Amino acid sequence: MGLLNSLKLKLLVSATVSAAPPTVQSMAEAERVVALNALLAAVKKQRPAADAALKHAKALESREAARKDIEVTLGQVTALVLGGINDDGLRSEVDAGLTKAQADFAKRAARRRHARRHRTASRRARCRPPAKASSPGTPPDPGASMIVERIWTGNAYRNYNYLIACPESGEALAIDPLDHEKCLNAARVKGWQITQILNTHEHHDHTGGNAVVVAATGAKIIAHYNAGSRIAGVDRGVKAGDVIKVGKTVELECLDTPGHTMCHICLRSRTETPALFSGDTLFNAGAGNCHNGGNAEDLYATFVEQLARLPDDTRVYPGHDYIENNLRFTLAREPDNAAAKALLPEVTGQDPATGRVTTLGEEKQINTFLRLSSPSVIAALREAFADLPEQPDPKTVFVKLRELRNKW
């Protein structure tokens, strides 16, 4: 249970927020109580999610075989801790602890990987012919050069994971496969081989599934060229304009998109109908936050200079499902936005597993962060910021909107 202990130790650093002395006898139990108290205090704003993650972590702790799940849960818990800690020094200390725990885990996983791969390969050779590009029930669209499988994790953070597959070879790229179980299972059902992982950025609710997917598939990890010190086991660092090939037919161009963090990559597909995998930069009807290593002015530049310039028919695949809450924010900022008003009932309470995929053209109508010149957005903004200039520049509007969204 070294991983969980490592997090506990780091949490103990932040235990000063917990005043209540432990009331149980055993030292290990007492440590846990202090750590859990600290965690809950640190993330009280997100208490229901923290409670659920911790319950899961505690349940897993009693299962020696569940290291991989602990790794993911650690990632989720730590994402909450980091989100709840306002002290930068403390946050980076906790983050460093988790990164080291992940690196240790990845090392152990790598040692097991080789043997496992050989076992799997020989089993496959014995039992069945090589996997085809698709399972019998789901023939690939013959016209499609890229298949996108969106995987709804159903977790407290509302993450979407993605598999992008080549219909000819069955090779697949996994984007931020936090829910490794669902990702590996989807690949198995489709008869795909995950050969690469792309982390859009370094937050643990995006990287937390890497180690298990690598251990199971031997996939190579790809991330922003500056993310190497923050993500364990990166095999390939990418920069703007680099192309990731998947199998024979899929080409994904890397966009360097700082703002949510400074090491964020979005992918744009080179397909007839383009797709944008936007991580935590552009959400449906919203924009990523900037409080864990990001910067609102850089996010503005990313929106205006890169994302807004993509074709209107670009399909948008974000890292989380926040559409309902984001639409409500749009309507709070721009009450006369007819498109947002019309869409809200459709997405209210929708199942994110089958939720709609928006296009960039739609986003320009419903996403406040792409409507920086709208007179009603500016008028409402002036009510919140009386000192707003008569003709505010779009960057100011964006930064102020982001500020309001932080408190939304």
Ligand SMILES: [Zn+2]
């Ligand atoms: Zn993030």
